[in-house]
Amino acid sequence: xxxxxxxxxxxxxxxxxxxxxxxxxxxxxxxxxxxxxxxxxxxxxxxxxxxxxxxxxxxxxxxxxxxxxxxxxxxxxxxxxxxxxxxxxxxxxxxxxxxxxxxxxxxxxxxxxxxxxxxxxxxxxxxxxxxxxxxxxxxxxxxxxxxxxxxxxxxxxxxxxxxxxxxxxxxxxxxxxxxxxxxxxxxxxxxxxxxxxxxxxxxxxxxxxxxxxxxxxxxxxxxxxxxxxxxxxxxxxxxxxxxxxxxxxxxxxxxxxxxxxxxxxxxxxxxxx
Amino acid sequence: xxxxxxxxxxxxxxxxxxxxxxxxxxxxxxxxxxxxxxxxxxxxxxxxxxxxxxxxxxxxxxxxxxxxxxxxxxxxxxxxxxxxxxxxxxxxxxxxxxxxxxxxxxxxxxxxxxxxxxxxxxxxxxxxxxxxxxxxxxxxxxxxxxxxxxxxxxxxxxxxxxxxxxxxxxxxxxxxxxxxxxxxxxxxxxxxxxxxxxxxxxxxxxxxxxxxxxxxxxxxxxxxxxxxxxxxxxxxxxxxxxxxxxxxxxxxxxxxxxxxxxxxxxxxxxxxxxxxxxxxxxxxxxxxxxxxxxxxxxxxxxxxxxxxxxxxxxxxxxxxxxxxx
Numbered sequence: 001x002x003x004x005x006x007x008x009x010x011x012x013x014x015x016x017x018x019x020x021x022x023x024x025x026x027x028x029x030x031x032x033x034x035x036x037x038x039x040x041x042x043x044x045x046x047x048x049x050x051x052x053x054x055x056x057x058x059x060x061x062x063x064x065x066x067x068x069x070x071x072x073x074x075x076x077x078x079x080x081x082x083x084x085x086x087x088x089x090x091x092x093x094x095x096x097x098x099x100x101x102x103x104x105x106x107x108x109x110x111x112x113x114x115x116x117x118x119x120x121x122x123x124x125x126x127x128x129x130x131x132x133x134x135x136x137x138x139x140x141x142x143x144x145x146x147x148x149x150x151x152x153x154x155x156x157x158x159x160x161x162x163x164x165x166x167x168x169x170x171x172x173x174x175x176x177x178x179x180x181x182x183x184x185x186x187x188x189x190x191x192x193x194x195x196x197x198x199x200x201x202x203x204x205x206x207x208x209x210x211x212x213x214x215x216x217x218x219x220x221x222x223x224x225x226x227x228x229x230x231x232x233x234x235x236x237x238x239x240x241x242x243x244x245x246x247x248x249x250x251x252x253x254x255x256x257x258x259x260x261x262x263x264x265x266x267x268x269x270x271x272x273x
Numbered sequence: 274x275x276x277x278x279x280x281x282x283x284x285x286x287x288x289x290x291x292x293x294x295x296x297x298x299x300x301x302x303x304x305x306x307x308x309x310x311x312x313x314x315x316x317x318x319x320x321x322x323x324x325x326x327x328x329x330x331x332x333x334x335x336x337x338x339x340x341x342x343x344x345x346x347x348x349x350x351x352x353x354x355x356x357x358x359x360x361x362x363x364x365x366x367x368x369x370x371x372x373x374x375x376x377x378x379x380x381x382x383x384x385x386x387x388x389x390x391x392x393x394x395x396x397x398x399x400x401x402x403x404x405x406x407x408x409x410x411x412x413x414x415x416x417x418x419x420x421x422x423x424x425x426x427x428x429x430x431x432x433x434x435x436x437x438x439x440x441x442x443x444x445x446x447x448x449x450x451x452x453x454x455x456x457x458x459x460x461x462x463x464x465x466x467x468x469x470x471x472x473x474x475x476x477x478x479x480x481x482x483x484x485x486x487x488x489x490x491x492x493x494x495x496x497x498x499x500x501x502x503x504x505x506x507x508x509x510x511x512x513x514x515x516x517x518x519x520x521x522x523x524x525x526x527x528x529x530x531x532x533x534x535x536x537x538x539x540x541x542x543x544x545x546x547x548x549x550x551x552x553x554x555x556x557x558x559x560x561x562x563x564x565x566x567x568x569x570x571x572x573x574x575x576x577x578x579x580x581x582x583x584x585x586x587x588x589x590x591x592x593x594x595x596x597x598x
Contacts (some may be wrong), residue, residue, distance in 0.1 A: 021399065024395070028384070028391070031387065032384055032387060035386035104380055105383070107378060110348070111378075112372075112442065113371040113401070269348065
């Protein structure tokens with residue numbers, strides 16, 4: 001199947017028209033997103049639940065991090081933010097893109113003058129808004145309930161980590177959506193990818209409690225890079241602005257690979273049938 | 274309105290005057306071929322659909338129907354031949370081409386979380402000059418369901434929504450791929466009214482269906498595809514020699530008379546006779562009916578269940594598609 005085979009014949013038009021269509025699409029996609037209870041639960045409620053549970057269970061313990069020890073609830077805040085970001089971008093996009101493709105919604109939209117870029121932009125903007133929402137909620141809960149706060153000197157690094165992470169995991173979401181052939185497989189596939197990597201990357205278990213080799217395996221993957229970069233921003237022992245260029249490079253590389261794969265293999269037509 | 278169509282000299286040549294009125298050509302296909310691996314799904318077909326007509330495209334599953342339709346809609350690229358839809362090559366359509374066609378896919382679901390009205394408004398926003406949303410919902414009979422979530426519609430209502438979404442851009446040409454599959458008879462009747470209403474609005478309709486009565490009821494012209502080739506094309510009444518094909522004359526023999534007593538003109542044409550029920554094939558039925566009537570009256574008998582049956586579209590269709598297997 002030729003992937004994005006007919007970009008002509010659509011309302012290519014001037015740039016403001018494309019922006020208008022993208023915003024039009026985004027508003028409808030956002031409405032669909034917040035009316036979908038399952039999506040809202042996995043994207044917004046589950047990360048909050050995780051933070052509250054992990055933070056409460058390990059309330060009076062502390063944990064080794066690079067440079068010293070910190071309260072264990074504080075340790076979990078950046079990790080769960082990483083998890084929330086991945087749920088809002090990667091998992092959210094895989095599940096919604098596969099569903100829209102397999103139910104013929106994308107096929108129908110491609111029969112209209114709507115340009116491909118507006119379809120993609122609408123989806124990606126929903127992911128971006130979800131990231132903002134979940135990050136803000138977790139930041140506030142972390143600060144109010146567990147006294148976890150980002151030192152002023154690393155605030156910019158935290159913001160950059162969130163942006164690079166959101167872009168990279170969105171690209172990976174479109175790529176993995178292209179790999180999955182039916183609706184039923186989408187949700188289990190995202191869990192099978194995300195959960196093991198979270199365990200390897202210090203999201204659910206403090207990273208320094210893992211065996212060395214497991215940490216090294218985890219380091220190959222972008223979940224580790226994001227969790228590590230966010231921990232550096234939260235860790236009061238971090239010196240300087242807390243920018244982890246190595247982690248950002250790993251995220252960028254995975255994001256670029258995902259983008260290239262998605263651009264080559266993305267399909268508007270259902271796979272099944 | 275049809276400026277874009279006139280830009281193409283080939284279409285202008287094929288359709289002198291080339292306007293929206295009758296005589297214009299909406300779809301023109303010559304020698305279209307498409308292969309999937311070892312299978313040649315479409316083996317060089319020609320089609321012409323005139324502006325403003327309802328054109329029914331019939332054929333068994335796997336005959337190349339969907340491949341042809343999806344090529345014309347721009348989803349698939351042909352291997353060989355020419356195709357022109359509203360003056361554009363669907364594989365490389367001109368700017369604005371998609372705003373001039375509407376597509377009802379064979380299978381597609383709406384955005385389940387949107388209401389009917391939100392969904393139609395979403396699609397209206399894709400087009401430069403959409404039809405009014407409320408009026409379009411009226412047209413397909415969904416006005417009273419405008420506030421319902423799309424995911425809660427019945428099968429028939431969802432199909433109406435499909436039609437509304439295909440019409441909302443006010444297209445010149447509408448593709449309807451099996452629009453009434455799974456409908457109950459009442460829903461099918463009202464769908465036919467909607468489709469006939471589209472013709473009255475001046476739309477060109479390219480319809481595929483498995484229901485012969487649907488094609489007969491709606492279509493101005495029919496083409497039948499079988500094994501990748503067009504095997505017949507024409508008006509429903511004359512397709513495949515239907516108007517000149519043999520009629521079946523059937524009746525029950527009056528009591529006390531046997532098939533051997535029939536006049537020679539009738540006896541020679543009898544193709545079946547079981548339990549006093551006689552069937553005869555007649556290419557010109559009138560002389561045979563005359564002979565039969567004279568024979569019965571001479572014996573003081575009546576033929577109360579006498580029937581003359583013309584070949585149905587289904588008979589012709591089955592014959593055409595069987596031959597090409």
